[in-house]
Amino acid sequence: MACDEGHAEAPDDRSAALLGELEAAIAAAPPGTSGWPEELEDLWDRAQEEPGLALTDEQRQHFAARRERWEASSEAQRLLWSLREAVRRGELRDVSRAVALAELGAHAGLGGYDNIWLLRDLGRPHGEQALARLVQDESVGESDRQEAREWLAKLRRPEYEARASRPTDGEELLLPKVVRDLTSGWAGGWEIEDEPTPERFAQARAILEALLPDQRLASEEPPHWEGKWIEDAEDRPAWLEVQMVLIPLMPDARLVTRERLIWAWHECERLGIDLEDATPEAFAERWAARIAANLAQGMLEWLWREGCFAPWAQDLAIRYIDRNIAVTDATRLLTEAAEAGSQWGPTADGRPCPP
Known part of the structure; x- marks a missing residue:
């Protein structure tokens, strides 16, 4: 017998039911069990591996509460996943209620990252506005705020790209003209070529000379981090999150202006990023120097990969080490030159690197 369409549950009814279940699950969830002493955490780990481990009544109560909390969080996660599917199908109508419950779940620490997602x-x-509230709320767990920052920046990326497309007329350009001609992004340098021309090497030399500051920097630039974005998220430095804004906002050297960096400082504040600089002016100075250091690093890498070990290249490498900039690649250039035995020749393999 065919199902009576009048009794079939409509999409709106299904999503409303899911929202009701999620609200009830959050309300019924037991309180969190964080803040245990280390000894109790160790005992919990042992109890997972040794089901028959002798426990006191108090310890059993603690562990039962944690299991109940995990079950409640898993149920919230299941409902959030179903709501995300409803969004994907275009069936979720009560967006305001969904936003409120996702924020409530994030505050309660229930449902993992599914609230953020x-x-x-x-x-x-609506989702963007809620994420903007969460990243500023210190009562939300730091890992949730970090996840929220990442997705908030991605939602706002069209704004960054739109600003990047605007002309820089009337803005203060912060990098030298010879550097602004680079169109290879922050990486600096170029793709490795079979036969780079003398003009290409001359351009690299001019760029490195223009980017070299007069004084040694107090700390090495650019900073580097060997961790992995997801696996080591807890140790991810704040400057990497700043790059989520700056790279799409000013993808080429010609777009690095004081006005855009000052706007970026305010945007990073909006994202809840823990900035090194208390003022937009200090931020602009730091990041203009940091972007310049990134470009110099890329150019030094390009030189040693191309086997350009002319005296001027080695001299610049020494000077960059002295200024505390791009030290790793400057050192690599000198090491490659020494191994090639080419301190006095134009290049290791006779390429047309100008002497």
């Missing part, structure tokens, strides 16, 4: 899926403006 639901807000991401809801997009602009």
Whole structure:
């Protein structure tokens, strides 16, 4: 017998039911169990591996509460996933209620990152506005705020790209003219070529000379981090999050202006990034120097990969080490030159690197 369409549950009814279940699950969830002493955490780990481990009544109560909390979080996660599917199918109508519950779940620490992902899926403006509130709220767990920052920046990326497309007329350009001609992004340098021309090497030399500051920097630039974005997220430095804004905002050297860096400082504040600089002016100075250091690093890498070990290249490498900039690649250039035995020749393999 065919199903009576009048009794079939409509998409709106299904999503409303999911929202009701999620609200009930959050309300019924037991309180969190964080803040245990290290000894109890160690005992919990042992109990997972040794089911028959002798425990006191108090310890059993603690562990039962944690299991109940995990079950409640898993249920919230299941409901959030179903709501995300409803968003994908275009069936979720009560966006305001979904946003409120996702924020509530994030504050309660229930449902893992699915609260953040639901807000991401809801997009602009409601999901974006909620993420902007969460990243500023210190009562939300730091890992959740970090995840929210990443997705908030991605939702706002069209704004960064739109600003990048605007002309720089009337803005203060912060990099030298010879550097602004680079179109290879922050990486500096170029793709490795079979036969780079003398003009190419001359351009690299001019760029490195223009980027070299007069004084040694107090700390090495650019900073580097050997961790992995996801696996080592807890140790991810704040400057990497700043780059989520700056790279799409000013993808080429010609777009690095004081006005855009000052706007970026305010945007990073909006994202809740823990900035090194208390003022937009100090931020602009730091990041103009940091972007310049990135470009110099890329150019030095290009030189040693191309086997250009002319005296001027080695001299510049020494000077960059002295200024505390791009030390790794400057050192690599000198090491490669020494191994090639080419301190006095134009290049290791006779390439047309100008003497």
